Amino acid sequence: MRVIAGKWKPLILYFLAQDGPTRYGELRRAIRDVSDKVLIQQLKELEADGLVKRTDYKEVPPRVDYSLTPLGHSLAMALVPLCTWGTEHMAEVSRVFAERATWTRPGRQPTV
Structure with a gap:
């Protein structure tokens, strides 16, 4: 779970x-609400954990992309059932x- x-x-x-x-900008657009700082931090952590590979093409202008390692791909596939569950129960989860x-x-007044 820590990974x-x-x-x-x-x-x-x-x-x-x-x-x-995927290039950084594409990933940033796909995950709309994340800040640059947090996305970069999380990508670095995933890379350090061996789940994501960062490829720097050493070009000008800079070109870097991210991909899953075999370990990362196996984890992503393990998350598919969780995503399926979320999709199937979206209405109930939204209600909750x-x-x-x-x-x-406790100690706070309800907002009206």
Whole structure:
């Protein structure tokens, strides 16, 4: 679980599994709400864990792409059933999240 801990790592693995080698800008557009700082950090962690390969073509202008290693690809395939479950239960999960948003923390007044 520590290898995929983080809000964006499963999505990074998903998009790299779908699209093959992907340039940073494409990945950034695919994962819309992530900041550059966090995306770079998470890519570095995935690379350090042996799940993602970073290829620097040493060109001007710089060209770098990211792809899954065999280990990363096997992890991405292990996440497919989880994604399937999420898709199949999206309505119920959305309802639970909406209900949870109405909860208040102890000592706080409910918002109207």
